[in-house]
Amino acid sequence: MEGRNCIRCGEFKLWEHFPHHKSFTSGHASACKACIQKRYVERNIVIQETNSALAASLDEVSKKGAEEILTNMGFELYNPENPVYLQFEERMRVKYGITLSK
Numbered sequence: 001m002e003g004r005n006c007i008r009c010g011e012f013k014l015w016e017h018f019p020h021h022k023s024f025t026s027g028h029a030s031a032c033k034a035c036i037q038k039r040y041v042e043r044n045i046v047i048q049e050t051n052s053a054l055a056a057s058l059d060e061v062s063k064k065g066a067e068e069i070l071t072n073m074g075f076e077l078y079n080p081e082n083p084v085y086l087q088f089e090e091r092m093r094v095k096y097g098i099t100l101s102k
């Protein structure tokens, strides 16, 4: 056998169209190079969109203020008695550099 059917596009293609992949018994990846390339591009687009959505929400935080955003999200703010709140505040401080209490 000189090739196989690609699992993604279903086309029969010669081995040269499949990237080498030592973890597969055939020694080749199960999707053809064209499909892998396409998938890679699509995945990058998803990652970029996720990143810009995150960046946009952080912009919003700095504009409107963390308090308003977080209240809208349903978090109970400025309650130092609440261990969940303290944990949350610590996480926001470490992760995003946002300090909730003054």
Ligand SMILES: [Zn+2]
Residues within 6 Å of the ligand: 006, 007, 008, 009, 010, 011, 031, 032, 033, 034, 035
């Ligand atoms: Zn394919």
